[in-house]
Amino acid sequence: MIKKLxxxxxxxxxxxLPLSAQDAKPEYLSPPEIVxxxxxxxxxxxxxxxxxxxxxxxxxxxxxxxxxxxxxxxPFSQGWVGNIRKLAAAKWWDGxxxxxxxxxxxxxxxxxxxxxxxxxxxxxxPESAYVAATELKLNMDRLDAFxxxxxxSFPEFAKQFPETRNASQSEMSKRFRKTLKSDLYADAxxxxxxxxxxxxxxxxxWPTHCYGMVGVGRNLSPDTGTGAELYAVIGHAPRHxxxxxxxxxxxxxxxxxxxxxxxxxGPLGFYEKEEERVQISSMRLGNEITDQxxxxxxxxxxxxxxxxxxxxxxxxxxxxxxxxxxxxxxxIPVPVRRKAK
Amino acid sequence: MIKKLxxxxxxxxxxxLPLSAQDAKPEYLSPPEIVxxxxxxxxxxxxxxxxxxxxxxxxxxxxxxxxxxxxxxxPFSQGWVGNIRKLAAAKWWDGxxxxxxxxxxxxxxxxxxxxxxxxxxxxxxPESAYVAATELKLNMDRLDAFxxxxxxSFPEFAKQFPETRNASQSEMSKRFRKTLKSDLYADAxxxxxxxxxxxxxxxxxWPTHCYGMVGVGRNLSPDTGTGAELYAVIGHAPRHxxxxxxxxxxxxxxxxxxxxxxxxxGPLGFYEKEEERVQISSMRLGNEITDQxxxxxxxxxxxxxxxxxxxxxxxxxxxxxxxxxxxxxxxIPVPVRRKAK
Numbered sequence: 001m002i003k004k005l006x007x008x009x010x011x012x013x014x015x016x017l018p019l020s021a022q023d024a025k026p027e028y029l030s031p032p033e034i035v036x037x038x039x040x041x042x043x044x045x046x047x048x049x050x051x052x053x054x055x056x057x058x059x060x061x062x063x064x065x066x067x068x069x070x071x072x073x074x075p076f077s078q079g080w081v082g083n084i085r086k087l088a089a090a091k092w093w094d095g096x097x098x099x100x101x102x103x104x105x106x107x108x109x110x111x112x113x114x115x116x117x118x119x120x121x122x123x124x125x126p127e128s129a130y131v132a133a134t135e136l137k138l139n140m141d142r143l144d145a146f147x148x149x150x151x152x153s154f155p156e157f158a159k160q161f162p163e164t165r166n167a168s169q170s171e172m173s174k175r176f177r178k179t180l181k182s183d184l185y186a187d188a189x190x191x192x193x194x195x196x197x198x199x200x201x202x203x204x205x206w207p208t209h210c211y212g213m214v215g216v217g218r219n220l221s222p223d224t225g226t227g228a229e230l231y232a233v234i235g236h237a238p239r240h241x242x243x244x245x246x247x248x249x250x251x252x253x254x255x256x257x258x259x260x261x262x263x264x265x266g267p268l269g270f271y272e273k274e275e276e277r278v279q280i281s282s283m284r285l286g287n288e289i290t291d292q293x294x295x296x297x298x299x300x301x302x303x304x305x306x307x308x309x310x311x312x313x314x315x316x317x318x319x320x321x322x323x324x325x326x327x328x329x330x331x332i333p334v335p336v337r338r339k340a341k
Numbered sequence: 342m343i344k345k346l347x348x349x350x351x352x353x354x355x356x357x358l359p360l361s362a363q364d365a366k367p368e369y370l371s372p373p374e375i376v377x378x379x380x381x382x383x384x385x386x387x388x389x390x391x392x393x394x395x396x397x398x399x400x401x402x403x404x405x406x407x408x409x410x411x412x413x414x415x416p417f418s419q420g421w422v423g424n425i426r427k428l429a430a431a432k433w434w435d436g437x438x439x440x441x442x443x444x445x446x447x448x449x450x451x452x453x454x455x456x457x458x459x460x461x462x463x464x465x466x467p468e469s470a471y472v473a474a475t476e477l478k479l480n481m482d483r484l485d486a487f488x489x490x491x492x493x494s495f496p497e498f499a500k501q502f503p504e505t506r507n508a509s510q511s512e513m514s515k516r517f518r519k520t521l522k523s524d525l526y527a528d529a530x531x532x533x534x535x536x537x538x539x540x541x542x543x544x545x546x547w548p549t550h551c552y553g554m555v556g557v558g559r560n561l562s563p564d565t566g567t568g569a570e571l572y573a574v575i576g577h578a579p580r581h582x583x584x585x586x587x588x589x590x591x592x593x594x595x596x597x598x599x600x601x602x603x604x605x606x607g608p609l610g611f612y613e614k615e616e617e618r619v620q621i622s623s624m625r626l627g628n629e630i631t632d633q634x635x636x637x638x639x640x641x642x643x644x645x646x647x648x649x650x651x652x653x654x655x656x657x658x659x660x661x662x663x664x665x666x667x668x669x670x671x672x673i674p675v676p677v678r679r680k681a682k
Contacts, residue, residue: 060401104552104596104600184523212445236671240656243663243665244660259600259601263601321585322583324580326525327525327580327581328525331577
């Protein structure tokens, strides 16, 4: 069964394939297998009011296209997120369109005419809000302070996940420290309440531009954008945009309706003809949608997430020969799934 | 003109847009502007015999779809590359298909039936060939040894690129060292003859899984694949595959014909129905194609490449407020273009 499935599963949203009888029993679980084994209480429900649901016009075959975005929680970008809530309440995006698809970069949507009046009461957010202050003043010599949940939970972790049986607590700690310190665009990073976040030594932190993240288009500084013009990342993490544009959320379902769109042939991937644009039928907060499924994410403070992140950085499942020994934060996507009814 | 073009250009293949009169004259060049200014002699032609040209069946609108791949040079993966040359000569891929498109991961093609006989004389390549030995035994304290061209060329660099006018040679050297040492999946990395390459301290080096790279599908170890089953990366760099699968090249034109394909709905993104598969009309070496355009890449030893890489890691062009101060090797794509006739 596994024959010719060649490159192994990467996305946590796919269940691992059963191994056929002649294959050796795996010694170690793959990242998706670890996620599948996580306990129900390790998952955190996402409030429907924190979802932004975008329905595109049906595709050429008449199939519905729904994209579900989870909005960014405090302390990040709340000025723009507030604007987005107002824009959704005003049904402002209905009838607007996707206007730009640049390969290995972004899909961007909003009002192509640039003339549609914005609802009243939108906030002008200052550039200082691209980052948030944190009380966690980073001390690079005391990174273990960031890992309390790991240290507390190590015995249970080792019991649950036999792949740690050959690793001492100090070895595991060393691995986590390496991952935490390893950010080429910041002094450090860590997952904070389900989101990838970068830190500097001055007491600031900010969300990171990973695949699927949603941000706010803007003009040249000091403009910061309103939130009416949005984009989603569909390529290698453009981390150079961190701290330069506001991130307001991430796509948690239906990104294929954006990432598989034809690339625009104009400068920056803009569509050159009106008929190339993809119409947005509606965009609403999740609590305004009938029968909106509930989503949940794997708590990034959970033992299972720690095991998952470690496995992403150190692949030991059967396909792999040489574990990398590290991973960048955008290569450890936070597992999100529909909550079982 | 630049209004609403929001997220700035990322790809080196787009020319910078002209600024309108009211915009301030940029103090610093953007990465694409630096590439556009590179001298003719800084570009290196790619031999047509090192190209693998894949023609897909025309799209729904009858438009041709050609994907051009540059094959990996020695010392990397030459066993598989040799097999690929034989497969192309035997027209083995003609009539096969793209069978898998997994979002944020890979597009994979080959014989969906798994029954098509392979040409004779293909080599079985050992796993040891996933890496190559290098005489450059890495000494982390002497990384400057990797940067001779930069040190030799700094005066010319500073003259050509006014953005360095505020940076001393030692500052520039520090920036390069930071970039070079910054690899979360290896001890170090650098560009080698136009390719992104990672190094370990033991004297090995290997190409890295960046966006657009092409690799060889395989079964479980010790299988290493023949080269008949290929994939291209269409998402965030899956660097955990480095040293675990052979990389044999990269897409240099037409990747949008792969990355914008509908995602497969089966496990691992395989297409579930035969009619979803995209037929491969032909796949040939570039020297067997009539009117094959010549491509060239910006020499990664050139002064312009050094300036480009530095600008990718430290964006100072008008859109940016806070330069990142670093970049991962997959966020510094090597510029490739058609050679002017």
